[in-house]
Amino acid sequence: MSDIRNMLVETANKILKDFCMKELVMDAEKGIWPQELWNILNETGMTIAGIPEEVGGVGGDVGDALSLLRVAGKYAAPIPLAETFIANWLFSTSGREASTQALTVGPVRKEDQLNFTKIAGGWLVFGKLRDIPWARNVKEIALFGKTEDGKSIVTTVPLENCQINKGVNLAGEPRDEVVLTNIFILDESVAINTQVKEVDYWNISTLTRIVLMAGALEKVLELSVDYSNERSQFGRAIGKFQAIKQQLAVMAGEIVASSTAADSAVEAFCSGKMVNEVAMAKIQVGEASSLVTKIAHQVHGAMGFTDEHPLHLLTRRLWSWRDEYGTESEWAEFLGEQVLANGSENLWPMITSSLVTQKVN
Amino acid sequence: MKTLNLPATTLPDEAEKLRNEIREFLADEMAAGTFEPRCDSWLGSHSAELSEKLGERGWLGMTWPKKYGGHERTSLERFVLTEELLVAGAPVSAHWFADRQTGPLLLNYGTEQQRQTFLPKMAKGQLYFAIGLSEPNSGSDLASISTRAKKIGNKWVINGAKIWSSGAHHAHYMLVLLRTSPLEDGKKYAGLSQIIVDLSSSGVTIRPINLMTGEHHFNEVIFEDVEVSEEMVVGKLGEGWKQSMAELAFERSGPERILSTYPLLQELLVQLEDSSNPHVKNKIGRLVARLWTLRQMSLSVATLLLEGKSPDIEAALVKDLGTAFEKEVIEVTRDLVSVRPSLSSKNRLEVLLAEAILHAPGFTLRGGTTEILRSIISKGLGV
Ligand SMILES: Cc1cc2nc3c(=O)[nH]c(=O)nc-3n(C[C@H](O)[C@H](O)[C@H](O)COP(=O)(O)OP(=O)(O)OC[C@H]3O[C@@H](n4cnc5c(N)ncnc54)[C@H](O)[C@@H]3O)c2cc1C
Numbered sequence: 001m002s003d004i005r006n007m008l009v010e011t012a013n014k015i016l017k018d019f020c021m022k023e024l025v026m027d028a029e030k031g032i033w034p035q036e037l038w039n040i041l042n043e044t045g046m047t048i049a050g051i052p053e054e055v056g057g058v059g060g061d062v063g064d065a066l067s068l069l070r071v072a073g074k075y076a077a078p079i080p081l082a083e084t085f086i087a088n089w090l091f092s093t094s095g096r097e098a099s100t101q102a103l104t105v106g107p108v109r110k111e112d113q114l115n116f117t118k119i120a121g122g123w124l125v126f127g128k129l130r131d132i133p134w135a136r137n138v139k140e141i142a143l144f145g146k147t148e149d150g151k152s153i154v155t156t157v158p159l160e161n162c163q164i165n166k167g168v169n170l171a172g173e174p175r176d177e178v179v180l181t182n183i184f185i186l187d188e189s190v191a192i193n194t195q196v197k198e199v200d201y202w203n204i205s206t207l208t209r210i211v212l213m214a215g216a217l218e219k220v221l222e223l224s225v226d227y228s229n230e231r232s233q234f235g236r237a238i239g240k241f242q243a244i245k246q247q248l249a250v251m252a253g254e255i256v257a258s259s260t261a262a263d264s265a266v267e268a269f270c271s272g273k274m275v276n277e278v279a280m281a282k283i284q285v286g287e288a289s290s291l292v293t294k295i296a297h298q299v300h301g302a303m304g305f306t307d308e309h310p311l312h313l314l315t316r317r318l319w320s321w322r323d324e325y326g327t328e329s330e331w332a333e334f335l336g337e338q339v340l341a342n343g344s345e346n347l348w349p350m351i352t353s354s355l356v357t358q359k360v361n
Numbered sequence: 362m363k364t365l366n367l368p369a370t371t372l373p374d375e376a377e378k379l380r381n382e383i384r385e386f387l388a389d390e391m392a393a394g395t396f397e398p399r400c401d402s403w404l405g406s407h408s409a410e411l412s413e414k415l416g417e418r419g420w421l422g423m424t425w426p427k428k429y430g431g432h433e434r435t436s437l438e439r440f441v442l443t444e445e446l447l448v449a450g451a452p453v454s455a456h457w458f459a460d461r462q463t464g465p466l467l468l469n470y471g472t473e474q475q476r477q478t479f480l481p482k483m484a485k486g487q488l489y490f491a492i493g494l495s496e497p498n499s500g501s502d503l504a505s506i507s508t509r510a511k512k513i514g515n516k517w518v519i520n521g522a523k524i525w526s527s528g529a530h531h532a533h534y535m536l537v538l539l540r541t542s543p544l545e546d547g548k549k550y551a552g553l554s555q556i557i558v559d560l561s562s563s564g565v566t567i568r569p570i571n572l573m574t575g576e577h578h579f580n581e582v583i584f585e586d587v588e589v590s591e592e593m594v595v596g597k598l599g600e601g602w603k604q605s606m607a608e609l610a611f612e613r614s615g616p617e618r619i620l621s622t623y624p625l626l627q628e629l630l631v632q633l634e635d636s637s638n639p640h641v642k643n644k645i646g647r648l649v650a651r652l653w654t655l656r657q658m659s660l661s662v663a664t665l666l667l668e669g670k671s672p673d674i675e676a677a678l679v680k681d682l683g684t685a686f687e688k689e690v691i692e693v694t695r696d697l698v699s700v701r702p703s704l705s706s707k708n709r710l711e712v713l714l715a716e717a718i719l720h721a722p723g724f725t726l727r728g729g730t731t732e733i734l735r736s737i738i739s740k741g742l743g744v
Contacts, residue, residue, distance in 0.1 A: 001368075221742075228744045239744030242736075249735035252742055253678045256365050260661060261654045263369035283650035332646030333639055339649050340642065344630035348448050348623075351653050353377065 020075035028078030029172030073215025080134040082208035087142035094191030135176035169320035214262035254288035286328035367661035398450030398624040406452030412486035422484030430481030444616040450624035470596030491529040493537035553601035614676035619683035674741030
C-alpha cells in the first residue's frame with residue numbers, strides 16, 4: 001500500500017470508528033440522516049478521494065477510493081459513500097466537475113435501462129430505476145445510459161423532479177424506486193460519448209460492493225473472536241472448545257480469501273488489464289458472506305440474534321450486498337460461459353495472468 | 362487479535378518469461394510422449410528421466426547458491442515452475458522433497474560438508490530424499506516419536522521405525538527426526554535432532570505399504586542398530602523440533618496444495634466445451650473463481666516469504682482451503698458429467714477422475730491434517 005493510501009485508510013478508520021457507533025447506524029436505519037458524519041468526511045476530503053484534482057477531487061486513484069470504502073464497510077457507515085464515488089468517477093471520466101454533495105447513481109440493476117430522447121436544446125429521459133441507494137436523502141442522481149444510436153451518456157437529474165417510492169434492503173439502507181417521466185435535461189448538462197464503457201461502469205459499481213463486503217467480513221471475524229474469548233459456558237471461554245475453534249478457523253479462511261480476492265480485483269481494475277477478476281472476486285466474497293454470517297451467528301448464540309449486539313449491523317449488510325450488482329450465480333454463469341468459450345487450454349493462462357483475450361462468440 | 366492478510370501481488374517479468382520457457386518445454390515433452398498428465402503427480406508420478414532433464418535446464422535447486430549447484434533465481438520463479446509442472450500433471454515426485462524441503466533445510470542448518478555432498482546432486486535431479494517424520498504411534502502428535510539414536514564413539518546408532526515414508530523405496534537418503542536424548546518430564550520438544558541416513562546402510566529395512574489403489578507409494582522404514590557418522594547430524598543437536606517445523610513451513614502453502622487435481626479440471630473443460638447449460642456454467646464459474654482466489658493467496662504467501670516475513674498462519678489457511686478445493690474438483694466433475702471413474706478406462710476423464718478420487722483422502726492429511734491446521738489457525742487468531 002502506498003503511503004498516501006495508508007494515511008487515508010488510517011484517517012478513515014479513526015473517523016468512522018468514532019462516529020459509527022451502533023446508535024448512529026441504527027438511527028440511520030430509522031431514517032435519521034447522519035449529517036455530521038457526512039460533513040466531517042467531506043472536510044477531510046474522503047468524499048472525493050480517488051477523483052483527480054483537475055475536476056475538483058483530492059487526487060489519488062480508484063484503488064485509494066476503494067480502500068476507503070472497505071473501511072466504510074467495516075463500520076457499516078450509513079451514508080452513500082460508494083454511490084458518491086461512482087457518480088464522481090462517472091463525472092471525472094466525462095470531464096465534469098466532481099461534487100462534494102452526497103449523490104446517488106443509477107441504474108444499479110442491469111435490466112433497468114433508461115431511454116434518452118434528443119429534442120431541441122436538450123434531452124428527455126424516461127425510465128424506472130429500482131433499488132436506488134439513498135435516493136430520498138440526496139439531491140441529485142447521476143445517470144449512466146445509452147443514446148438510441150448506442151453512444152454512452154452521463155448526466156444528472158435533481159431528485160426533486162422524480163417520483164421516489166421508498167424501499168429498504170435487509171439492513172434498512174434506503175433502496176428507493178426512482179421514476180423519471182420525460183424529465184428534460186439541458187444539452188450542457190449531458191456528456192455524450194464519454195470514455196466510460198458500459199462494462200467499466202458495471203465493474204466499478206460491483207467493486208464498490210466487493211470492498212464493502214470485504215470490510216464487513218473483517219469486522220465479523222473480529223467480533224466473533226472477541227465473543228469467543230468473552231463468553232463463558234461450562235466454566236470456560238467458548239473459544240476453548242474445539243468445535244468453536246474449528247468454526248472460527250473456517251471463517252478466517254473465507255475472510256482472508258475474500259480480502260485477497262478483493263485486493264486482486266481492485267489491482268486488476270486499476271492496471272487496466274482486467275478480464276474476469278471482478279466476477280471472480282464477487283463470487284468469492286458472496287459465497288464467503290453466506291458461510292461466514294452463518295458461522296458468526298452460531299458462535300454468538302442468542303445474543304447475536306438481538307439488536308443489542310452489533311453483529312447484525314454487519315450480517316444484514318452482507319446479506320444485502322451479496323445480491324447487489326449481481327448474485328454469485330449470475331456472475332458464475334457469466335464467468336463459466338467465458339471459461340467454456342475460451343477452451344480448456346486457456347483456463348490456466350487466465351488464472352495466472354488474465355492476459356487471454358476473450359473469444360468473441 | 363492478529364490481523365491476517367494476504368495482499369494482492371503480481372509476479373515480476375522475469376518470472377513470466379520463465380513461464381513461457383517452461384510451457385514450451387512441457388509441451389515438447391508431452392508431444393514426445395515422455396509423460397501423460399496425471400493427478401497428484403508430485404506425490405506419485407516418478408520419472409528419473411524428467412527429473413534429470415529439469416536439472417539440466419537449471420530448474421532444480423533454482424534458488425540455491427551457484428557454488429552448491431544452484432542457480433540463484435528467485436523463489437517466485439520457483440513458484441512459477443512449480444505451478445506449471447503441476448498444471449501439466451508432470452511426473453515430478455522423484456526429486457520433489459529434496460528440491461522443496463531437504464535442500465533448503467541443509468542450506469539453513471547443514472554443515473558445509475553436507476551442503477557440498479548433497480546439494481549439487483539434488484540440483485541435477487539425481488539424488489532423492491525421503492521425509493522421516495511420522496511413526497506408527499506418532500502422527501499429528503509428532504513430538505511423541507520414539508525412534509532414537511545413541512552416541513557410541515563418533516557414531517550414532519539408530520533404532521526405531523518411520524512410517525508413511527513417501528517414495529523411500531526410490532530415495533537415496535532419509536532425513537530422520539529422532540530422539541538423541543531421553544524424554545524428560547513435560548519437555549517433549551527437547552532432545553530431538555535430525556540425522557541424515559543413507560537408506561542403503563545395513564540395518565535399514567524398507568517395507569512397502571501399498572495404497573488402497575495397490576500402488577507402492579508408502580513405506581515403513583525400520584532401523585535396527587543403524588550406524589551413522591556424527592557428521593550426518595543436521596544443525597544443532599537437540600534443535601530438531603524447531604528445524605522440522607521450519608521445514609514444514611516450506612511445504613505448507615505452495616501450489617501443490619491447490620493443484621493436485623488440476624489435470625482433472627482441465628479434462629473436464631474439454632468435455633464441457635460445447636455446453637450451454639446454465640447449471641454447468643454456474644458450477645464452473647464458481648470453481649474457477651475459487652481457483653483464482655486460492656492461487657492469488659498462495660502467490661501472496663510466496664511473496665511475503667521472499668520479503669522475509671513469516672506468514673505461518675496464512676500458509677495454514679491456504680493449505681486448508683486449497684486441499685478442500687482439490688477435493689471439490691472431484692464433486693463438480695461428478696455433478697456435471699456422467700462418467701464412471703475407472704483406472705482401466707480408455708476415456709481420459711474417467712482415468713483422471715479415478716486417480717483423483719482414490720488419492721483424495723490423502724490431500725487433507727499429508728503435511729498436517731485439516732484439524733491440526735485449524736487448531737494452528739484458531740490459536741493464531743487469539744482464541
Ligand atoms: C499421502 C501421504 C503422504 C505422506 N508422506 C509422508 C512422508 O513422506 N513422511 C512422513 O513422515 N509422513 C508422511 N505422511 C504422514 C502424515 O504426515 C500424517 O498422515 C499426518 O501427520 C497425520 O497423522 P496420522 O495419519 O497418524 O493421523 P492421526 O494423527 O492419527 O489423526 C487421525 C485423525 O485424528 C485427528 N486428530 C489428531 N489429533 C488431533 C487433535 N489434537 N485435534 C483434533 N483432531 C486431531 C486428525 O486430524 C485425523 O483426522 C504422509 C501422509 C499421507 C496421507
